[in-house]
Amino acid sequence: xxxxxxxxxxxxxxxxxxxxxxxxxxxxxxxxxxxxxxxxxxxxxxxxxxxxxxxxxxxxxxxxxxxxxxxxxxxxxxxxxxxxxxxxxxxxxxxxxxxxxxxxxxxxxxxxxxxxxxxxxxxxxxxxxxxxxxxxxxxxxxxxxxxxxxxxxxxxxxxxxxxxxxxxxxxxxxxxxxxxxxxxxxxxxxxxxxxxxxxxxxxxxxxxxxxxxxxxxxxxxxxxxxxxxxxxxxxxxxxxxxxxxxxxxxxxxxxxxxxxxxxxxxxxxxxxxxxxxxxxxxxxxxxxxxx
Amino acid sequence: xxxxxxxxxxxxxxxxxxxxxxxxxxxxxxxxxxxxxxxxxxxxxxxxxxxxxxxxxxxxxxxxxxxxxxxxxxxxxxxxxxxxxxxxxxxxxxxxxxxxxxxxxxxxxxxxxxxxxxxxxxxxxxxxxxxxxxxxxxxxxxxxxxxxxxxxxxxxxxxxxxxxxxxxxxxxxxxxxxxxxxxxxxxxxxxxxxxxxxxxxxxxxxxxxxxxxxxxxxxxxxxxxxxxxxxxxxxxxxxxxxxxxxxxxxxxxxxxxxxxxxxxxxxxxxxxxxxxxxxxxxxxxxxxxxxxxxxxxxxxxxxxxxxxxxxxxxxx
Ligand SMILES: Nc1ncnc2c1ncn2[C@@H]1O[C@H](COP(=O)(O)OP(=O)(O)OP(=O)(O)O)[C@@H](O)[C@H]1O
Ligand SMILES: Nc1ncnc2c1ncn2[C@@H]1O[C@H](COP(=O)(O)OP(=O)(O)OP(=O)(O)O)[C@@H](O)[C@H]1O
Ligand SMILES: [Mg+2]
Ligand SMILES: [Mg+2]
Numbered sequence: 196x197x198x199x200x201x202x203x204x205x206x207x208x209x210x211x212x213x214x215x216x217x218x219x220x221x222x223x224x225x226x227x228x229x230x231x232x233x234x235x236x237x238x239x240x241x242x243x244x245x246x247x248x249x250x251x252x253x254x255x256x257x258x259x260x261x262x263x264x265x266x267x268x269x270x271x272x273x274x275x276x277x278x279x280x281x282x283x284x285x286x287x288x289x290x291x292x293x294x295x296x297x298x299x300x301x302x303x304x305x306x307x308x309x310x311x312x313x314x315x316x317x318x319x320x321x322x323x324x325x326x327x328x329x330x331x332x333x334x335x336x337x338x339x340x341x342x343x344x345x346x347x348x349x350x351x352x353x354x355x356x357x358x359x360x361x362x363x364x365x366x367x368x369x370x371x372x373x374x375x376x377x378x379x380x381x382x383x384x385x386x387x388x389x390x391x392x393x394x395x396x397x398x399x400x401x402x403x404x405x406x407x408x409x410x411x412x413x414x415x416x417x418x419x420x421x422x423x424x425x426x427x428x429x430x431x432x433x434x435x436x437x438x439x440x441x442x443x444x445x446x447x448x449x450x451x452x453x454x455x456x457x458x459x460x461x462x463x464x465x466x467x468x469x470x471x472x473x474x475x476x477x478x479x480x481x482x483x484x485x486x
Numbered sequence: 487x488x489x490x491x492x493x494x495x496x497x498x499x500x501x502x503x504x505x506x507x508x509x510x511x512x513x514x515x516x517x518x519x520x521x522x523x524x525x526x527x528x529x530x531x532x533x534x535x536x537x538x539x540x541x542x543x544x545x546x547x548x549x550x551x552x553x554x555x556x557x558x559x560x561x562x563x564x565x566x567x568x569x570x571x572x573x574x575x576x577x578x579x580x581x582x583x584x585x586x587x588x589x590x591x592x593x594x595x596x597x598x599x600x601x602x603x604x605x606x607x608x609x610x611x612x613x614x615x616x617x618x619x620x621x622x623x624x625x626x627x628x629x630x631x632x633x634x635x636x637x638x639x640x641x642x643x644x645x646x647x648x649x650x651x652x653x654x655x656x657x658x659x660x661x662x663x664x665x666x667x668x669x670x671x672x673x674x675x676x677x678x679x680x681x682x683x684x685x686x687x688x689x690x691x692x693x694x695x696x697x698x699x700x701x702x703x704x705x706x707x708x709x710x711x712x713x714x715x716x717x718x719x720x721x722x723x724x725x726x727x728x729x730x731x732x733x734x735x736x737x738x739x740x741x742x743x744x745x746x747x748x749x750x751x752x753x754x755x756x757x758x759x760x761x762x763x764x765x766x767x768x769x770x771x772x773x774x775x776x777x778x779x780x781x782x783x784x785x786x787x788x789x790x791x792x793x794x795x796x797x798x799x800x801x802x
Contacts, residue, residue, distance in 0.1 A: 209646065217646070237678070238678040238680065238681075239648050239649070239651055239654075239676075239677060239678045239681055240647070240648040240650065240651055244648065244649065286649065286676065287593070288544075335520075337520075338522075340543060340544050340545055340745065341543075341544030341545065342745075344544075364649070367675045367676045368544070368592075368672070368675060368705075369544060369705065370541075370542070370543045370544050370705050370745040370746060371705065371707060371745070371746050371747035372543070372742065372746065372747065373543070373544060373745065375747075397650075397676065397677065397678055397679065399679065400750060427796055427797055427798050428798050429797065429798045430798055431798075433680070436680035436681065437678065437680070438679035438680070438683075439797075441749065441750040441751045442750060442751065442754055443797055444772050445751065445754070445775050445776055445779075446797045447795070448772065448773075448776045449776060449779065449780065449783060450795045450796070450797055451795065452776075452780055453784055453787060454783040454784055454787050455787035456796065456797070457796065458796050459796040459797040459798070460797075463750060463753050463754045463757050464757070467754060467757045467761060470758060470763070470779070470783065471761060471763070473783060473786045473787065474763065474782065474783070474786050475786070
């Protein structure tokens with residue numbers, strides 16, 4: 196298997212105008228595999244957005260190389276190809292809307308590529324179905340909720356048939372239900388459609404659903420691993436200005452007070468299961484009781 | 487600023503209304519096909535010394551409402567009173583209102599305009615006619631509150647910062663004005679967990695120790711549960727609920743219906759109840775949950791002997 200994105204010893208410095216350069220990435224190496232859901236977390240200014248922009252040639256490395264499949268992002272002749280392969284979704288849902296109906300908005304990308312109308316129709320329908328927005332074709336984007344707008348933005352990227360979608364804090368402006376909708380959508384794109392997802396977030400309880408969590412600090416990768424490996428280190432995370440989900444924090448407090456929990460739970464379900472086990476009631480008790 | 491007398495224990499003993507809106511209506515793009523009624527007869531009053539959080543789904547009217555509090559938006563009908571004064575009456579200087587009621591916008595990039603971080607933050611205090619020294623003090627204090635290192639950031643361009651850094655500059659710019667009422671429209675969106683925690687704690691301190699009235703718009707149920715004394719829930723241009731966070735978060739299903747939710751820890755307690763465990767469900771913070779669960783879980787662990795710490799052991 197070939198990685199979709201291969202970041203190889205990349206350093207990047209912003210030219211701070213008359214001031215000193217800002218070293219935003221320092222020797223970062225990373226591979227994103229097909230269908231993998233990777234969460235990137237890290238303190239403000241740690242280099243997450245800078246890294247994201249390297250993945251579709253919005254920025255090119257000062258040192259090192261980024262390959263999208265075999266295409267080096269330094270090679271300008273590949274830029275179009277690269278941007279179709281790796282799509283981006285940003286934080287503010289309102290800044291990403293370009294058209295007055297949902298379907299025109301989703302069609303915008305493929306139209307620009309010169310895709311023929313019949314094929315565009317197919318892609319728009321397919322993309323809206325994948326983000327669960329079928330039925331909203333003729334709606335005005337500004338009338339949608341934030342979560343719906345973000346899903347339309349994701350559909351716009353999907354219509355380009357990307358192999359990877361990089362989402363830079365797509366849930367930062369959303370209400371809780373909107374966050375859940377977006378998270379559910381990207382998880383499904385990775386698991387069912389095989390689209391690689393790079394999800395940048397400050398919400399630890401989104402990162403727990405990733406296959407792999409990358410933790411950035413001062414332009415470097417400070418830590419990476421499965422969510423359980425990463426989130427069972429609360430002290431390290433706090434030093435990196437991060438945190439753990441509330442249920443994980445609770446489990447830590449209870450363990451410290453002498454409660455015997457056998458693992459580090461990351462979600463409400465896991466924590467409820469563990470408490471049930473400890474109290475001698477299996478995880479499925481509620482099913483026995485209901486109805 | 488009100489004297490310390492009123493603020494013993496961080497709570498006003500005599501509550502006087504500082505912001506009141508009555509029957510407020512606001513429609514954007516009135517008279518066009520895109521017209522959208524964002525506020526529908528909203529009536530609300532906020533007493534001096536409250537720390538109120540406003541929650542509501544995207545588009546429910548939160549930002550529209552708070553922009554009426556300092557006269558940035560003018561209502562189509564209804565009234566806005568600040569300290570009992572109708573701000574749209576002839577003779578009221580909006581400039582004074584805006585100095586008294588400081589607003590941090592939802593999108594900080596809209597609020598940055600100066601060449602350096604320090605001059606951006608200094609803008610309001612300088613306009614208020616403070617001396618250079620006093621301006622410098624206000625800037626340093628505000629940067630400390632939002633945890634931006636002065637030496638590292640003072641001379642940087644506010645446009646060449648990460649998203650979370652820009653937000654901190656915008657908050658500092660309003661804090662430096664030392665308003666009486668501080669309105670923050672999603673101040674911690676895009677901030678890292680430590681930044682969220684620090685900024686919220688500083689806001690709480692401004693409230694508890696210095697008597698600021700604070701209105702906080704937020705999408706984080708966890709944060710509002712921990713920091714607000716009162717929760718106002720907006721739904722489709724109206725106020726749907728108004729009460730103590732603990733009471734509001736008991737209405738989980740209605741909140742989810744409105745695009746919202748409850749803190750994760752409250753969700754856990756509800757899940758335990760669904761599974762037939764007998765623990766209180768009106769729990770809204772991790773510490774409360776820990777207290778509620780510990781006795782029975784410790785008893786159940788009794789025979790397990792020495793316990794590991796797979797979660798890396800312990801609290802903050
Ligand atoms: N246009 C720019 N010019 C100069 N420096 C910049 C620019 N954009 C970002 N930086 C700096 O580069 C570093 C990394 O920024 P980046 O935006 O990648 O951080 P981030 O991890 O995405 O942060 P956040 O969580 O706040 O979005 C920071 O120190 C930031 O100040
Ligand atoms: N400048 C504007 N022009 C036209 N319509 C607007 C404008 N600003 C807001 N609206 C509309 O008014 C309604 C209320 O918007 P508002 O920004 O007050 O919501 P909000 O609760 O702050 O949402 P969010 O959580 O997304 O910030 C929405 O339907 C929105 O689309
Ligand atoms: Mg960023
Ligand atoms: Mg808003």
